[in-house]
Amino acid sequence: MTSAGLRRRVAREAKAAAVGWAFIGPATVVVVGLAAFPAAWAFYISQLKWNGITPARAIGFRNYAELVNDPELMSAIWHTAFYTALFVPTSVILGLLIALALNRKIRFIGVYRTAIFVPFVASAAATGILANYIFDPQFGFANNILRSIGLPAQSFLEDQRQAMIVIAVMSLWAGLGFTVVVYLAALQDIPKDLVEAARVDGANTWQTFRHVILPELTPVTVFTSIWQLIGALQLFDLVYTTTRGGPLGATKTIVYYLWEQAFRQFRYGYGSAVAYVLFALTLVITIVLFVYSRHAKVQAF
Amino acid sequence: MTTSTPPPPTRRRRRLPFSPFHLLLAPLALLFVMPLLQMVMASLKSDGEIRRFPPTWFPTSPTLAGYTGLFAESQVLRWLLNSVLVTSVAIASHLILCSLAGYGFARMRFPGRTASFILTVATIMIPTQLLMIPTFIMFSKVGIIDSLPALMVPWLASAFGIFLMRQFFLSLPRELEEAARLDGCSPFGVFWRVVLPLARPAMTTLAIFTLLSSWNDLIWPLIAIQNEDLYTIQLGLANFQGSRRTQWQLLMAGNVVATMPMVVFFLVAQKQFVATMTFSGMKG
Numbered sequence: 001m002t003s004a005g006l007r008r009r010v011a012r013e014a015k016a017a018a019v020g021w022a023f024i025g026p027a028t029v030v031v032v033g034l035a036a037f038p039a040a041w042a043f044y045i046s047q048l049k050w051n052g053i054t055p056a057r058a059i060g061f062r063n064y065a066e067l068v069n070d071p072e073l074m075s076a077i078w079h080t081a082f083y084t085a086l087f088v089p090t091s092v093i094l095g096l097l098i099a100l101a102l103n104r105k106i107r108f109i110g111v112y113r114t115a116i117f118v119p120f121v122a123s124a125a126a127t128g129i130l131a132n133y134i135f136d137p138q139f140g141f142a143n144n145i146l147r148s149i150g151l152p153a154q155s156f157l158e159d160q161r162q163a164m165i166v167i168a169v170m171s172l173w174a175g176l177g178f179t180v181v182v183y184l185a186a187l188q189d190i191p192k193d194l195v196e197a198a199r200v201d202g203a204n205t206w207q208t209f210r211h212v213i214l215p216e217l218t219p220v221t222v223f224t225s226i227w228q229l230i231g232a233l234q235l236f237d238l239v240y241t242t243t244r245g246g247p248l249g250a251t252k253t254i255v256y257y258l259w260e261q262a263f264r265q266f267r268y269g270y271g272s273a274v275a276y277v278l279f280a281l282t283l284v285i286t287i288v289l290f291v292y293s294r295h296a297k298v299q300a301f
Numbered sequence: 302m303t304t305s306t307p308p309p310p311t312r313r314r315r316r317l318p319f320s321p322f323h324l325l326l327a328p329l330a331l332l333f334v335m336p337l338l339q340m341v342m343a344s345l346k347s348d349g350e351i352r353r354f355p356p357t358w359f360p361t362s363p364t365l366a367g368y369t370g371l372f373a374e375s376q377v378l379r380w381l382l383n384s385v386l387v388t389s390v391a392i393a394s395h396l397i398l399c400s401l402a403g404y405g406f407a408r409m410r411f412p413g414r415t416a417s418f419i420l421t422v423a424t425i426m427i428p429t430q431l432l433m434i435p436t437f438i439m440f441s442k443v444g445i446i447d448s449l450p451a452l453m454v455p456w457l458a459s460a461f462g463i464f465l466m467r468q469f470f471l472s473l474p475r476e477l478e479e480a481a482r483l484d485g486c487s488p489f490g491v492f493w494r495v496v497l498p499l500a501r502p503a504m505t506t507l508a509i510f511t512l513l514s515s516w517n518d519l520i521w522p523l524i525a526i527q528n529e530d531l532y533t534i535q536l537g538l539a540n541f542q543g544s545r546r547t548q549w550q551l552l553m554a555g556n557v558v559a560t561m562p563m564v565v566f567f568l569v570a571q572k573q574f575v576a577t578m579t580f581s582g583m584k585g
Contacts, residue, residue: 013411013412016409016410016411017411017412017413019409019411019488019489020405020409020410020411020413020414021405021411021413022489023401023402023404023405023409023488023492024401024402024405024406024414024417026398026401026402026458027398027399027401027402027421027458027462027463028402028417028420028421030398030457030458031420031421031424031458031459031460031463032417032420032421034432034436034454034455034457035424035427035432035460036420036423036424037435038431038432038435038436038439039424039427039431039432039435041435042431042432042434042435045434045435045438052438052441098329101322101325101326101329102326104320104322106319106320106322106323107319107320107323108323108326108327109326111330112326112327112329112330114568114571115330115331115333115334116329116330116333117567117571117574117575117578118333118334118337118564118567118568119333119336119337120567120578121513121560121563121564121566121567121574122337122560122563122564123516123517123519123535123559123560123563124517124519124535125517125519125535125536125538125539125559126340126535126538126556126559126560128539129538129539129542129552129553129555129556130336130339130340130553130556132542132552133339133340133343133549133552133553134336134339136549138354139351139352139354139356139547139549140356141339141356144355144356147355173333173336176333177333177578178578181575181578181579182578182579185575185579230428233428234428234429234430236430236519236520237519237520240519240520240523240539241519241539241542255430255520258430259433259520259523259524262433262434262437263433263437263524268434268438271434272431272434272435275428275430275431275433275434276431278428278430278431279427279428279431282426282428283426286426
């Protein structure tokens with residue numbers, strides 16, 4: 001190649017690079033500066049003893065060693081797991097059932113859909129405050145309804161055993177719209193001939209659902225499960241606006257504990273270690289779910 | 302979405318005059334809107350009525366006392382304004398930066414592209430809780446903690462938004478862009494005049510996604526903001542509640558103020574909201 005041609009090529013590539021980086025540069029700077037870099041830095045912080053005021057002290061993996069033996073963290077993990085076990089399967093199964101019911105052309109169907117979707121836009125703060133009102137032991141409507149059908153009034157959010165269940169119920173109220181919408185879209189994407197073919201072959205409604213519709217929905221089920229799971233593991237807002245971790249720590253979740261450690265006790269190092277545990281948990285469970293679903297799907301064929 | 306079919310012609314066979322699904326769906330729909338209705342009704346009750354036992358379903362003598370009390374005792378309008386500012390910046394910046402980057406990643410070839418795309422996508426999996434502590438320290442060092450920019454900067458762009466826009470641009474046919482380029486259009490001209498007008502559906506999705514996440518965010522404002530004048534509406538309500546534990550008419554009025562903008566948006570643009578929710582469920 002002639003040197004003039006080479007120079008032209010270099011100039012062309014330099015221009016392409018300049019134009020390309022002009023497009024991706026600003027957003028990349030934001031993402032690297034506010035996600036990739038802090039995530040890496042958090043790992044470094046997790047190996048410090050640091051309250052933000054006195055000089056930080058490098059202590060290696062001592063924070064991680066401490067958290068393995070931290071009973072408060074263990075109970076926070078347990079509370080989070082309990083909430084996740086309540087919320088994720090219920091939101092996926094009820095979401096599917098409600099989507100099946102909504103997937104038909106009858107009068108008022110638009111009204112029904114709107115009513116079920118609309119709580120999705122309510123913030124966790126508003127949902128939490130609303131939960132305090134509805135489940136208020138004295139003036140709340142939940143107890144009013146229980147009394148009117150002759151059942152004893154409950155303490156709800158003030159009861160150690162009921163508080164997390166009430167939080168899960170309110171999460172479902174606000175979050176079900178999401179799984180319903182996703183399933184409804186997936187149901188409408190299932191080819192009509194597939195269902196009709198099953199009918200022609202003599203399958204009844206249940207068999208059609210079990211062997212035709214449900215397998216078609218598998219990818220959606222995997223994704224809604226993972227999505228809801230990630231959200232459930234990060235529960236904070238509703239706890240902050242209802243019980244603040246109480247009564248007697250019964251609703252203290254991983255993120256609530258992390259927030260307390262980092263921003264109430266100012267233990268930046270320990271808080272970062274807890275955050276990394278959360279990250280690891282999320283990653284492991286997501287990968288397991290994903291691989292398991294792939295594996296199960298392969299076996300199905 | 303309102304699909305109403307005419308009532309079926311009367312048949313000889315004896316059956317319900319309507320689909321049996323109404324018996325399931327009507328109570329279910331009522332169950333979902335009931336908390337919101339309770340919220341609105343409580344906000345219209347007087348202090349005396351809200352403490353009445355047994356509670357009333359409807360306000361017997363509706364009053365705006367809850368709202369006037371709320372406006373008098375809290376800075377709710379200030380908080381609303383802060384939320385509007387933060388959310389507007391978040392949406393505008395997301396739309397500009399993520400569509401630029403999404404287009405760059407989808408259509409251009411240059412050194413560093415693949416590496417930075419992989420880095421960007423990898424950050425999608427990082428929980429925001431992991432970023433709170435370093436971001437707080439960083440913002441304290443540069444002196445923007447406890448200011449509105451502290452709430453705006455984290456929302457300038459997101460890996461999710463970049464990914465969303467890239468996927469959309471990849472789905473567009475290249476022919477139009479190539480024709481424009483042959484006509485002598487610059488890369489930015491092609492993007493601005495040819496591609497962006499086609500990207501409205503994806504940009505609507507991104508705008509709604511950003512609107513909901515930014516407007517409803519609680520944990521970051523809670524960490525980053527001390528000054529009550531700088532509270533967002535969510536943080537304001539959450540902390541206002543602490544001191545007004547049983548003044549439900551005030552709290553419910555606050556809830557109405559914080560929630561109704563989103564509910565109205567939802568009712569006006571339900572189709573676009575539903576598309577956004579569907580997309581977030583399909584990603585990955």
